[in-house]
Amino acid sequence: MQVSVQSGRVVRIQGHPDHANTRGALCTKVSRYAERTYHPERLLQPLRRVGAKGEGRFEPVSWDEALDDIASRLGAIAARDPQAIVPYSYAGTMGLLQGESMAARFFHRLGASLLDRTICASAGGEALALTYGGKVGMPVAQFADSRLILIWGSNSIASNLHFWTHAQAARRAGARLVCIDPRRTDTADKCDEHLALRPGTDAALALALMHELIVHDGLDQDYLDRHTSGWPALREQALDWPPERAARVCGLEAERIRALARDWARIRPASIRLNYGMQRVRGGGNAVRLIAALPCLTGAWRERGGGLLLSSSGWFKPVRDDAALQRPDLLAGRQPRLINMSTIGDDLLRPASAEFGPRIEALIVYNSNPVAVAPQSSRVVAGFRREDLFTVVLEHFLTDTADHADYVLPATTQLEHLDVHTSYGHTDVLLNRPSIAPVGEALPNTEIFRRLAARMGFDEPCMADDDEALARQSLTGPVRYEDLLERGWLTLDLPERPFADGGFPTADGRAHFTPEGHGVATFLAPHESADSAPELARRYPLAMISPPARHFLNSTFVNVRSLRDIEGEPVLEMHDDDARARGLVDGMLVRVWNDRGEYHCVLRLNRRARAGVVHGLGIWWRKLGVRGTNVNELTHQQLTDLGRAPCFYDTLVEVEPA
Ligand SMILES: Nc1nc2c(c(=O)[nH]1)N[C@H]1C(S)=C(S)[C@@H](COP(=O)(O)OP(=O)(O)OC[C@H]3O[C@@H](n4cnc5c(=O)[nH]c(N)nc54)[C@H](O)[C@@H]3O)O[C@H]1N2
Ligand SMILES: Nc1nc2c(c(=O)[nH]1)N[C@H]1C(S)=C(S)[C@@H](COP(=O)(O)OP(=O)(O)OC[C@H]3O[C@@H](n4cnc5c(=O)[nH]c(N)nc54)[C@H](O)[C@@H]3O)O[C@H]1N2
Ligand SMILES: [Mo]
Numbered sequence: 001m002q003v004s005v006q007s008g009r010v011v012r013i014q015g016h017p018d019h020a021n022t023r024g025a026l027c028t029k030v031s032r033y034a035e036r037t038y039h040p041e042r043l044l045q046p047l048r049r050v051g052a053k054g055e056g057r058f059e060p061v062s063w064d065e066a067l068d069d070i071a072s073r074l075g076a077i078a079a080r081d082p083q084a085i086v087p088y089s090y091a092g093t094m095g096l097l098q099g100e101s102m103a104a105r106f107f108h109r110l111g112a113s114l115l116d117r118t119i120c121a122s123a124g125g126e127a128l129a130l131t132y133g134g135k136v137g138m139p140v141a142q143f144a145d146s147r148l149i150l151i152w153g154s155n156s157i158a159s160n161l162h163f164w165t166h167a168q169a170a171r172r173a174g175a176r177l178v179c180i181d182p183r184r185t186d187t188a189d190k191c192d193e194h195l196a197l198r199p200g201t202d203a204a205l206a207l208a209l210m211h212e213l214i215v216h217d218g219l220d221q222d223y224l225d226r227h228t229s230g231w232p233a234l235r236e237q238a239l240d241w242p243p244e245r246a247a248r249v250c251g252l253e254a255e256r257i258r259a260l261a262r263d264w265a266r267i268r269p270a271s272i273r274l275n276y277g278m279q280r281v282r283g284g285g286n287a288v289r290l291i292a293a294l295p296c297l298t299g300a301w302r303e304r305g306g307g308l309l310l311s312s313s314g315w316f317k318p319v320r321d322d323a324a325l326q327r328p329d330l331l332a333g334r335q336p337r338l339i340n341m342s343t344i345g346d347d348l349l350r351p352a353s354a355e356f357g358p359r360i361e362a363l364i365v366y367n368s369n370p371v372a373v374a375p376q377s378s379r380v381v382a383g384f385r386r387e388d389l390f391t392v393v394l395e396h397f398l399t400d401t402a403d404h405a406d407y408v409l410p411a412t413t414q415l416e417h418l419d420v421h422t423s424y425g426h427t428d429v430l431l432n433r434p435s436i437a438p439v440g441e442a443l444p445n446t447e448i449f450r451r452l453a454a455r456m457g458f459d460e461p462c463m464a465d466d467d468e469a470l471a472r473q474s475l476t477g478p479v480r481y482e483d484l485l486e487r488g489w490l491t492l493d494l495p496e497r498p499f500a501d502g503g504f505p506t507a508d509g510r511a512h513f514t515p516e517g518h519g520v521a522t523f524l525a526p527h528e529s530a531d532s533a534p535e536l537a538r539r540y541p542l543a544m545i546s547p548p549a550r551h552f553l554n555s556t557f558v559n560v561r562s563l564r565d566i567e568g569e570p571v572l573e574m575h576d577d578d579a580r581a582r583g584l585v586d587g588m589l590v591r592v593w594n595d596r597g598e599y600h601c602v603l604r605l606n607r608r609a610r611a612g613v614v615h616g617l618g619i620w621w622r623k624l625g626v627r628g629t630n631v632n633e634l635t636h637q638q639l640t641d642l643g644r645a646p647c648f649y650d651t652l653v654e655v656e657p658a
Contacts (some may be wrong), residue, residue, distance in 0.1 A: 001026070003415060003435040010415055019489060020141065021426045024507075028550075028566075029081045029557050033415065036438060036560050041397055043410035053385045056403035056571040056623075062453070063441065066407050073456035073532065074110070079359045079422065082111035083336050084361040088344065091121055091554065092367030093445075095419030095432060096325060096474040097467055098412075102449040104326035104368060105529040109458045111331065113360075113608030114587050116340040120371065121424070121573040124279040124645030127288035130642070132499075133506030134314035138271060138307040139177050139494050140426050142407025144169040148267035151179050152259075152353030154276025155185040158550035163273060163309075163425060171306075176267065178260065181206070181277070182545060183573070183615055184608040184634055195260070196610045197250040198508050199545050199649050200281035200526035206290035207523060209245030209261045210238035212615040213297050218265030219301030228296050228501030230514030237520045251610070265298055269306035276310075277547055281650040285642025289513075291519045298513045301499040309425075314505065315492055316422040319429060319458025327462055342646040343637045345376050348383025366394035366411070366445050371401040373619050375635040375646045394445055397559055400622045410442040412454060417444040418467045420474050420484070427492040429475070431484040446470060507549055527638045528652040540594050540652035542578065546631040547649075558621045570601035570625050572655065573608045573615040582655060589626065589658040592616065594651070597633035600626040600658050614655065 004012040013033050016024035046066040051057025057109040077084050087107045093099060107114075114389040116122075128135050145150060156164040165189070171177055180202070197205055213219055214235060224231045243254040243261075250257075264270055272291060279288055292308060300306035323329075337357045339347055352359045363384075373379045384391065384404035393405040402408045408572040416439060419432035438444075443451075446467050453463040456577040465473070472481045479490050495503075502509045514520050530537040548554065551563040558564060572592055574584070584590060591598055592614070599616065609615055616631035635651050 001030070001310040005435050007116055008215050008436060010037060016488070019248060019428075020491070023165075023430060025161070025165075027161050028562060029553055032557070032560055032562055033413070033467060036396075036557065037391035037413050037415050039397070040561065041559065042439060043395060043397060043408060044442065045410060046441070046560050047408040051360075053387055054381070055406045056398060058408060063443075066409065067451050067455055070392055070407055071452055071498065074362060075456060077390070078110055081358045083113045084358040085112040086339050086360050086363050087112060087115050088341060088365045088368055088370055089115065090117060090341065090361055090368040092369075092556065093419065095421050096320065097419045098414075098417055098445045099367060101325045101470045101474070102446040102453075102463075102465070103536060105463060106449040106458070108326070108328055108330035108455050109453065109460065109463065110456070111334050113336050113339045116338045116644060118340055118342045118645045121311065122511050123644075123645040124213040124276055124288040124643070126273070127279070127285040128292060129516060130308055131289050131292040131511055131513070132504045133309040133316070134336070135424070136314040136498065136505060137309035137312060138498070140306045140312065140481045141166055142288060142307060143167055143271055143309075144173075144272065145358060146170050146269050146271040147175045147305070148178070148262075148263055148456070149175060149269040150272045151187060151191065152180045152272055152274045154273055154275030154602060155181065155183070155192065155277070155547060156273065156275075159548055160275065160425060167273070176263065179265075182610055182613050183547065186550070195251055198610075199561055199613060200283060200529065201250040201523070203283050203287040203290050203521065203523035204241065204246040204280050205252070205257065206250040206287065206294060207214055207238050207241035208257050209242045209264060209294060210234070210290075210297060211241045211262030212243065212258055213265055214238060216261070216265065218261065219297055220302075222313060223296060223299035223302065227499070228510070228511045228513060229502070229508070230520065233520040234293060234513040237522060251326060251612070264294065267298070269303040270295070270298065270300045271306055272308040274308055274310040277433055277649070279640065280304070280517040280646065280648040281479060282638070282641060282647055284640045284645070284647075286521040286524055291512070293513055303499065303500075304497050305588050306329050307499065311424040312427050313422065313424040315427050315494060316429070318477045319492065320422060321474060321477055324473045324476070325470065327417055330460070336616040340639075340644055342639065344374050344645065345379025345383055346637055349379060350391065360389065360510045362390040362392075364392045365401055365405075369399045369555045371399045371404060372399065372621055372630060373632065375632055375648060376596055376627065376637050377622070377632045379637065394448055399555065403623070409448055410440060411448070412438045412442045412444045416442065417446075417473060420471050420481075428489045429479050429484065429492070430489040446654055465530055524641055526637070527647055527649055528651040533652070534651055540654045541612070542653050542655060543612060544592070544614050544616055544620070544633070544650040544651045544653045546616040552618050555619040555621060558624055562650045564624070567618065570606045570620045570630070571617055572594065572601045573604050573617065574655065575609045575611045576607075576615070577611050578609075578614070579603065579605050584657060585657065590657045591633060592653050594653045596636060597629065599629050599631055599633045602626075614653065
């Protein structure tokens with residue numbers, strides 16, 4: 001990113017023209033980052049609650065007052081049991097410093113509960129680790145060399161623009177693009193083919209593709225023999241899935257599944273851009289295990305431009321020194337309990353017990369907006385409203401979560417602080433230099449935790465490391481901070497065809513279809529579907545997914561006027577037939593509900609929805625929504641098969657005029 005500054009103020013933000021992944025282009029959201037930074041509602045001072053919990057009324061206080069009081073409140077809780085204190089953080093910034101560096105040291109030293117960071121990627125992440133041994137895949141630029149790309153569960157134009165550039169280059173060179181997504185997205189519009197399957201049925205589709213590869217001689221038996229294990233069991237499982245069976249489950253035509261299998265066997269190089277959208281359902285982990293097997297069945301890994309990419313984050317393992325940065329040794333032998341961030345609603349309401357441990361008494365939130373993004377909001381809100389819960393939120397704005405704080409602490413944005421970034425798409429390590437001084441009295445997360453640590457009497461030298469020192473400690477091996485300073489970014493040296501001859505990061509270098517402790521992967525019906533919950537499906541016949549809105553980043557940017565104006569209002573997309581059956585018309589205000597709650601939004605009949613499926617787009621701030629709720633009012637806290645992750649896209653609802 002290139003930031004132009006005049007008289008200490010950011011005037012323009014662009015991509016760096018020399019950076020191969022962006023070539024100067026930024027998505028609409030980030031190009032408005034200056035508007036966000038100088039937003040009139042930006043938090044400029046620490047705030048202390050004066051109103052009732054959740055009311056959002058505060059008075060300004062000095063940093064000293066705020067930190068003294070927070071330290072003494074946390075100290076008193078820690079004296080009883082530090083595990084009653086819980087950190088809560090995720091993707092606000094994914095920087096190594098302003099994410100989990102000084103914060104992790106602080107909580108480790110304190111002995112606070114550990115946070116299981118499952119809200120986004122852990123089902124697919126665990127599935128990849130079981131199959132390939134890590135979160136590794138094709139270098140993203142190689143998609144330009146593919147002749148067939150399956151874009152599977154990803155609206156790349158909206159959420160992964162820099163991959164899309166490579167996919168378009170491939171298409172110009174004659175590649176065929178196939179989109180597998182219940183929603184007819186902008187991306188689906190631009191592909192050669194779109195398979196609009198029912199949500200949560202990807203495993204069935206993958207098994208039927210395997211069936212066809214087996215039956216019609218589409219396998220690379222040599223690759224399977226030499227570089228995989230567990231194929232006989234997987235083969236047997238796939239033979240139970242003729243395309244007709246999968247077609248019934250997925251709501252697709254069997255002939256289209258056959259045709260896709262023929263293409264996957266015939267066209268080379270062939271690749272899959274898998275993304276996290278498709279793993280937010282009960283069987284998401286199993287589905288990723290099966291899809292990850294597909295490039296092994298045909299030996300697609302043999303060619304440049306062949307294979308699969310879900311996440312590239314595992315490639316950074318050799319250059320990231322997480323232990324040096326986060327210092328788990330500060331736990332000094334203690335083993336605090338693990339709180340799953342995806343069930344924070346239930347966990348905040350849970351009493352102390354032998355199994356759970358102490359009741360949660362304090363929550364420190366940074367880089368996250370759980371009241372908006374965590375599933376089943378009514379439970380999350382009830383938890384945050386507990387009068388006896390002490391909540392501190394580090395934020396840029398008074399979000400739905402900050403409204404529930406006892407103290408709100410103003411944090412810097414990435415224009416104001418130092419950071420080092422890795423990625424889960426490309427394979428560059430990037431330096432983030434501050435371009436302006438902090439706005440108002442804002443401080444970096446690192447500095448806030450440093451000051452708190454000092455007040456709590458944590459006097460280990462590592463608790464005083466400054467950001468420059470943290471940046472040096474964050475990297476190891478071939479990528480040095482000094483080199484980053486010179487160039488701004490460095491590209492990891494990846495093999496040209498990473499798994500052409502096996503060499504997966506598993507113990508034996510093979511891809512595993514029956515990894516230790518697991519049988520062969522299979523199709524699991526969603527928690528909420530006609531198959532698994534027929535009575536529920538009679539009352540709530542519509543499956544709802546809630547993928548991101550293009551101009552928001554999860555719940556970030558929802559308060560940026562120019563971007564909200566593009567999104568308009570919270571919408572629900574629906575198929576014409578489903579609307580007609582309910583007497584609903586385009587543009588109408590509707591009530592979407594199930595046993596957990598209700599959500600009001602505007603109906604859009606834009607032919608993006610298939611029959612039986614509705615789309616509640618974007619994670620709106622509750623208070624900026626139509627009647628003070630957002631789509632997570634309807635989602636539940638049941639978890640995925642692998643990775644203990646939420647099932648945001650596994651929800652049944654009904655819709656009526658508001
Ligand atoms: N503009 C924008 N960009 C973003 C984000 C954002 O909020 N806004 N979020 C960022 C983050 S945190 C993440 S994790 C990534 C997510 O990146 P992706 O996982 O690529 O997310 P989406 O692009 O929303 O793609 C999800 C797609 O999956 C589809 N889908 C839903 N259920 C199913 C299913 O069962 N099967 C299949 N095959 N498809 C399904 C949805 O319709 C949607 O089009 O994007 C990042 N980029
Ligand atoms: N229904 C539904 N729910 C979902 C999803 C979905 O698709 N559907 N997607 C899920 C996914 S993929 C994810 S990753 C999660 C994301 O959930 P979160 O990680 O909570 O992400 P955001 O909603 O973007 O909120 C991040 C907050 O961090 C703040 N922030 C940014 N930078 C900094 C900083 O440097 N310091 C501090 N202190 N704060 C900062 C921002 O102002 C913002 O309010 O949401 C999940 N929730
Ligand atoms: Mo995410």
